[in-house]
Amino acid sequence: xxxxSITLALVTLLAACxxxxxxSSVNNPQAAGALLITASNxxxxxQESMSSTYYLLQSTSLVTxxxxxxxxxxLSFGLAQLPKLKQWFAAAPRLVTGATTxxxxxxxxxxxxxxxxTDVNGNQQVDAGDSVSMNLANCNEGGLSMNGSMxxxxxxxxxxxxxxxxxxxxxxxxxxxxxxxxAGSATGNGSINLALSSTAVNNSRVxxxxxxxxxxxxxGGVSSxxxxxxxxxxxxxxxxxxxxxxSTSIAGTLTSSALESRPFTLSTVAPLLRYSSESYPSxxxxxxxxxxxSQVRFTAQSLTNVLIELDADGNxxxxxxxxxxxxxLL
Numbered sequence: 237x238x239x240x241s242i243t244l245a246l247v248t249l250l251a252a253c254x255x256x257x258x259x260s261s262v263n264n265p266q267a268a269g270a271l272l273i274t275a276s277n278x279x280x281x282x283q284e285s286m287s288s289t290y291y292l293l294q295s296t297s298l299v300t301x302x303x304x305x306x307x308x309x310x311l312s313f314g315l316a317q318l319p320k321l322k323q324w325f326a327a328a329p330r331l332v333t334g335a336t337t338x339x340x341x342x343x344x345x346x347x348x349x350x351x352x353x354t355d356v357n358g359n360q361q362v363d364a365g366d367s368v369s370m371n372l373a374n375c376n377e378g379g380l381s382m383n384g385s386m387x388x389x390x391x392x393x394x395x396x397x398x399x400x401x402x403x404x405x406x407x408x409x410x411x412x413x414x415x416x417x418x419a420g421s422a423t424g425n426g427s428i429n430l431a432l433s434s435t436a437v438n439n440s441r442v443x444x445x446x447x448x449x450x451x452x453x454x455x456g457g458v459s460s461x462x463x464x465x466x467x468x469x470x471x472x473x474x475x476x477x478x479x480x481x482x483s484t485s486i487a488g489t490l491t492s493s494a495l496e497s498r499p500f501t502l503s504t505v506a507p508l509l510r511y512s513s514e515s516y517p518s519x520x521x522x523x524x525x526x527x528x529x530s531q532v533r534f535t536a537q538s539l540t541n542v543l544i545e546l547d548a549d550g551n552x553x554x555x556x557x558x559x560x561x562x563x564x565l566l
Contacts, residue, residue: 270527371385382416401434408427460493533545544560
């Protein structure tokens, strides 16, 4: 599977971010300041958690026709640029080794993207040590107007990113990257480390770590923020029939203004499994933990439903539960 679809499957998740929390509550979700999970908010915790992690499981490309600017678009846009690196480096003129060159490209729906390429060895190819930065000015793609900047740098790279065989480690950073429509906008800031590998079609792995990634949204005059801190995401794809089976695991801290802007931790009890022919995971379990050990777990029961259970006092006994449709959570 090519990088444009492999990595977009991550997006995850990152996209549901913005906000933050103190270091003590980030490292210890039971500390004062963390979210207390109760009967009144545990379903909201489930919705924030599952809608965030669902971004990981998307296999569609950036901007598929839904004219909505959302958190997920920010990372998706960055990842969708990776297959273009080869052409950008090839188009850069041969200059002094290590020199930076800048190209300005028109976006499909208007506006522009200014791309600066640093080719360390001057071979006009993407190699370890190379980097690229992008500044967007009202760059319209698929009805989304993009502004701000992002950058990507490679610490290791073998194979070709526009093929099905490659290995790479890289860092992506976002500075006020904004996606907007007439309905609203989403702005992202932060950096993400990626380890990518593919050995064949539908046989790949992506490991992602996030020290901090934040987004702020404004839709219909309503503002919200979300953030990820100390997050780790792993998504593995293996061939299955004519498609693939995706196995996704996550761990880290999520903060949302929809939940008092107080942090809670997410972890994987059993990886979320989803076939490429299916819209949602058919199995897997995640758990969210807040202040005093209060917790909620989410179990994929089928392609349509998720079981949500509350343990408000953290004693290991789940005293309340509800079954929700995937569509209600996402």
